[in-house]
Amino acid sequence: MSRRDLVVGMAGAGGDGVVSAGELAxxxxxxxxxxxxxxxxxxxxxRGGESSIRLRLSSEPVLSQGDELDVLIAFNWADYAxxxxxxxxxxxxxxxxxxxxxxxxxxxxxxxxxxxAVRRIxxxxxxxxxxxxxxxxxxxxVGVLAGALNLPTEGFxxxxxxxxxxxxxxxxxxxxxxxxxxxxxxxxxxxGDVHLAPATSExxxxxxxxxxxxxxxxxxxxxxxxxxPITPQSEVMEFLNRELPKFGGTMVQGEDELASIAMSIxxxxxxxxxxxxSSGPGISLKQEAIxxxxxxxxxxxxxxxxxxxxxxxxxxxxxxxxxLQGIFGTHGDASKVVVGTTDVEDCFWVxxxxxxxxxxxxxxxxxxxxxxxxxxxxxxxxxxxxxxxVRDRKKPTDEALAAVAHRHGFARFAATDDRISPMSIPGMAxxxxxxxxxxxxxxxxxxxxxxxxxxxxxxxxxxLDTVAxxxxxxxxxxxxxxxxxxxxxxxxxxxxxxxxxxxLQAVGVKARAVVPRxxxxxxxxxxxAALAGLRAIxxxxxxxxxxxxxxLKSQLSAAVxxxxxxxARAGGAPLxxxxxxxxxxxxxxxxxxx
Amino acid sequence: xxxQAVARLTVKDYKADLKPVWCPGCGDFxxxxxxxxxxxxLNLDPDNTVLVSGIGCSSRVSGYVNTYxxxxxxxxxxxxxxxxxxxxxxxxxxxxxxxxxxxxIGTSHFVHTARRNIDISYVCMDNGIYxxxxxxxxxxxxxxxxxxxxxxxxxxxxxxxxLMALTCGATFIARAFSGDPKHSQEIITAAIAHRGxxxxxxxxxxxxxxxxxxxxxxxxxxxxxPEGFDPTNRDQARAVAFENTEEVISLGLIYREERATFEDGxxxxxxxxxxxxxxxxxxxxxxxxPDHEAAAARx
Numbered sequence: 032m033s034r035r036d037l038v039v040g041m042a043g044a045g046g047d048g049v050v051s052a053g054e055l056a057x058x059x060x061x062x063x064x065x066x067x068x069x070x071x072x073x074x075x076x077x078r079g080g081e082s083s084i085r086l087r088l089s090s091e092p093v094l095s096q097g098d099e100l101d102v103l104i105a106f107n108w109a110d111y112a113x114x115x116x117x118x119x120x121x122x123x124x125x126x127x128x129x130x131x132x133x134x135x136x137x138x139x140x141x142x143x144x145x146x147x148a149v150r151r152i153x154x155x156x157x158x159x160x161x162x163x164x165x166x167x168x169x170x171x172x173v174g175v176l177a178g179a180l181n182l183p184t185e186g187f188x189x190x191x192x193x194x195x196x197x198x199x200x201x202x203x204x205x206x207x208x209x210x211x212x213x214x215x216x217x218x219x220x221x222x223g224d225v226h227l228a229p230a231t232s233e234x235x236x237x238x239x240x241x242x243x244x245x246x247x248x249x250x251x252x253x254x255x256x257x258x259x260p261i262t263p264q265s266e267v268m269e270f271l272n273r274e275l276p277k278f279g280g281t282m283v284q285g286e287d288e289l290a291s292i293a294m295s296i297x298x299x300x301x302x303x304x305x306x307x308x309s310s311g312p313g314i315s316l317k318q319e320a321i322x323x324x325x326x327x328x329x330x331x332x333x334x335x336x337x338x339x340x341x342x343x344x345x346x347x348x349x350x351x352x353x354x355l356q357g358i359f360g361t362h363g364d365a366s367k368v369v370v371g372t373t374d375v376e377d378c379f380w381v382x383x384x385x386x387x388x389x390x391x392x393x394x395x396x397x398x399x400x401x402x403x404x405x406x407x408x409x410x411x412x413x414x415x416x417x418x419x420x421v422r423d424r425k426k427p428t429d430e431a432l433a434a435v436a437h438r439h440g441f442a443r444f445a446a447t448d449d450r451i452s453p454m455s456i457p458g459m460a461x462x463x464x465x466x467x468x469x470x471x472x473x474x475x476x477x478x479x480x481x482x483x484x485x486x487x488x489x490x491x492x493x494x495l496d497t498v499a500x501x502x503x504x505x506x507x508x509x510x511x512x513x514x515x516x517x518x519x520x521x522x523x524x525x526x527x528x529x530x531x532x533x534x535l536q537a538v539g540v541k542a543r544a545v546v547p548r549x550x551x552x553x554x555x556x557x558x559x560a561a562l563a564g565l566r567a568i569x570x571x572x573x574x575x576x577x578x579x580x581x582x583l584k585s586q587l588s589a590a591v592x593x594x595x596x597x598x599a600r601a602g603g604a605p606l607x608x609x610x611x612x613x614x615x616x617x618x619x620x621x622x623x624x625x
Numbered sequence: 626x627x628x629q630a631v632a633r634l635t636v637k638d639y640k641a642d643l644k645p646v647w648c649p650g651c652g653d654f655x656x657x658x659x660x661x662x663x664x665x666x667l668n669l670d671p672d673n674t675v676l677v678s679g680i681g682c683s684s685r686v687s688g689y690v691n692t693y694x695x696x697x698x699x700x701x702x703x704x705x706x707x708x709x710x711x712x713x714x715x716x717x718x719x720x721x722x723x724x725x726x727x728x729x730i731g732t733s734h735f736v737h738t739a740r741r742n743i744d745i746s747y748v749c750m751d752n753g754i755y756x757x758x759x760x761x762x763x764x765x766x767x768x769x770x771x772x773x774x775x776x777x778x779x780x781x782x783x784x785x786x787x788l789m790a791l792t793c794g795a796t797f798i799a800r801a802f803s804g805d806p807k808h809s810q811e812i813i814t815a816a817i818a819h820r821g822x823x824x825x826x827x828x829x830x831x832x833x834x835x836x837x838x839x840x841x842x843x844x845x846x847x848x849x850x851p852e853g854f855d856p857t858n859r860d861q862a863r864a865v866a867f868e869n870t871e872e873v874i875s876l877g878l879i880y881r882e883e884r885a886t887f888e889d890g891x892x893x894x895x896x897x898x899x900x901x902x903x904x905x906x907x908x909x910x911x912x913x914x915p916d917h918e919a920a921a922a923r924x
Contacts (some may be wrong), residue, residue, distance in 0.1 A: 061914075236913045247909075274894040276899070277899055279895060281709065281712075285704065293708065296708060297677070297695075302712060320701065323698050416906055439641045439671075457673070457675045457713065457716050464698065502722075
């Protein structure tokens with residue numbers, strides 16, 4: 032058997048080192064030129080609770096978390112049971128459990144036929160024998176993984192050397208011995224080799240989605256963020272808290288979500304590229320201020336790392352339930368732009384686009400990320416920073432400022448061809464004006480007439496008409512140009528959609544995936560062109576009420592909308608490839624081939 | 626027109642063309658007049674000054690002053706001003722608003738802005754009523770006051786803004802009365818000149834919903850701080866802060882201290898961060914490549 036990728040699941044109690052074992056394996060894979068994805072999942076405890084990982088490694092860029100487990104390691108069945116719906120083994124999976132686990136057979140949380148296939152390994156005993164501490168059992172587990180999958184151990188040995196270097200040679204040797212013992216004992220359970228050919232000899236990058244978002248913001252020129260801690264966003268503000276001061280920027284932890292967006296609006300008004308970040312509950316609180324940024328025409332990036340809702344929901348799990356809130360959530364006819372990130376690398380580039388759009392159009396831009404993208408770690412090719420393009424807001428010329436007739440008379444909201452007015456910044460001589468959340472005229476003076484309100488609303492909406500045209504790369508299209516079956520997805524469902532298309536193509540079914548990353552104003556022409564020729568367009572999403580499908584129905588022309596097929600479920604776990612194939616009427620890959 | 630070389634400016638230079646929406650006799654006229662005078666006295670460059678306000682009758686003031694001004698949303702003037710000041714510490718940043726804006730919907734921001742000691746000045750025009758929405762009870766309305774939303778008398782105890790400012794760590798706390806524009810001007814001038822968060826509790830009667838007699842009631846209660854009062858003495862300040870304003874309204878500089886500002890703190894963080902530099906986007910990228918140095922060496 033020669034596979035191009037492998038998927039490993041591991042679960043244990045706090046202190047079992049499940050996450051650090053996964054990180055170690057990911058680290059080794061990156062240095063061997065492989066691609067990978069590490070998805071962590073935790074119990075509700077603040078610290079020290081049960082945890083699990085799902086690790087997928089491949090010779091090709093990893094699109095999704097993968098469906099079938101090649102190996103499952105459970106340090107005990109009770110902790111595994113909490114993750115059984117996320118880590119599902121099948122008849123081909125090599126299953127290991129710690130010998131010390133005393134769960135009666137009837138209570139083992141596996142399907143009956145799989146119970147007989149479980150291999151009992153003395154993880155803890157080997158750790159104590161070889162490394163002198165039970166803490167090394169995760170290293171034994173990594174060894175078991177290498178042995179069972181016939182992975183070369185040199186990389187792991189090097190990684191252990193680096194990781195324990197500070198603790199001295201003795202500790203390094205002990206851990207290497209623990210790894211070797213694990214590898215040796217697992218060799219007998221090997222089921223064919225997995226040959227993961229390195230994709231590249233270039234160094235690879237390991238980065239989590241939320242760090243990539245923070246990095247994207249920084250690279251786009253963001254120098255101010257005010258945010259309030261909230262799962263699963265906090266890593267973004269933590270990243271910028273560390274990095275912004277190095278570049279002369281500022282991070283403030285606001286007293287609440289309202290203060291955070293307000294500070295960000297103030298900073299941008301004063302000329303500094305700014306953002307605020309949150310998740311659903313916090314975004315609900317920020318909505319009023321998003322309206323202020325809209326009417327006051329202030330560039331602002333608002334990040335929503337979506338989680339399961341409503342209310343507190345399930346903070347550590349993913350969902351796509353904030354799409355319509357993002358687009359329509361603000362009171363009044365608030366004009367704004369909404370974009371969606373689809374994978375870890377996208378977190379960087381789409382955030383850059385978001386800042387560029389905010390600046391170019393002087394508008395709030397919502398970035399919809401989600402827990403699945405934000406919290407997962409991927410091995411990717413290093414971002415090509417030579418492709419970085421940074422845009423700045425339109426400012427008045429010196430001549431225009433010199434021509435202002437009197438103080439407070441700068442026409443901040445002047446009519447222009449593209450409906451984007453030059454924005455003066457406090458400190459600019461001659462640029463003073465009244466900005467206001469009240470409807471206002473060209474100089475910012477309050478107005479309450481119908482005609483004026485119509486005119487200014489039209490200005491704020493029509494200036495966005497060219498976003499789709501200026502950012503055409505935001506619509507992702509993959510698959511066959513002559514396909515009849517299509518999958519339409521947004522956000523983190525992209526991975527499963529693309530992989531489903533590849534699976535269909537592999538068995539001779541022509542398919543195409545379309546993933547708009549610009550969600551509002553919706554790029555109707557671009558998306559309809561991408562959907563051309565498709566007989567059935569399967570809309571897949573993690574929203575029980577099918578928000579994306581509902582939204583598409585309202586945007587696409589009747590002829591295209593009639594071909595949409597609705598596939599939606601509540602979030603809680605990322606969308607799986609098998610799930611998409613099943614939704615398409617193909618009962619998994621095999622039937623799709625028929 | 627260029628304002629770069631600012632000549633001696635007068636009140637006229639700060640007065641905007643927009644006509645105030647306030648009722649005839651409103652206390653806020655006295656406050657804006659005092660503001661013009663304070664700005665002129667300090668000869669502040671209008672192009673380097675930002676006036677931020679929230680929502681309420683008094684918050685309309687941002688339209689009447691010739692600086693960069695921003696009439697924002699209810700309760701959020703202080704954090705918006707915080708963002709402005711952090712973005713450009715060289716700006717003079719003023720905030721104006723009312724008791725509903727500052728001590729109802731925006732209370733938490735008052736607490737934290739004072740605590741941070743950011744160098745902005747906050748003039749809160751307290752009329753003890755919601756005027757813009759036409760006469761509802763406010764957080765500083767006296768006990769038993771009958772309003773449209775306290776038909777049988779206000780059953781809540783009023784908030785004490787000065788005591789709150791003291792508790793929250795404001796480094797400049799003063800009280801003025803809009804019926805005395807000269808004293809108000811002196812207090813606002815001192816507040817702007819203070820380095821740190823300056824709070825001015827501006828008693829500014831609402832003639833429409835509290836009655837024209839409100840000016841007389843306040844005049845009967847006001848008194849200057851006693852001879853020899855020391856605003857740097859916490860105990861003396863506390864005694865004034867605990868006064869019952871239904872009986873006595875002390876005017877003047879109640880408390881003042883010198884303390885590092887929020888901007889100072891951010892400067893310090895930047896210096897600490899940059900000491901480990903230099904940094905570039907490439908150096909951040911490399912920090913995500915395991916064993917980057919070894920990989921680079923191999924190449």
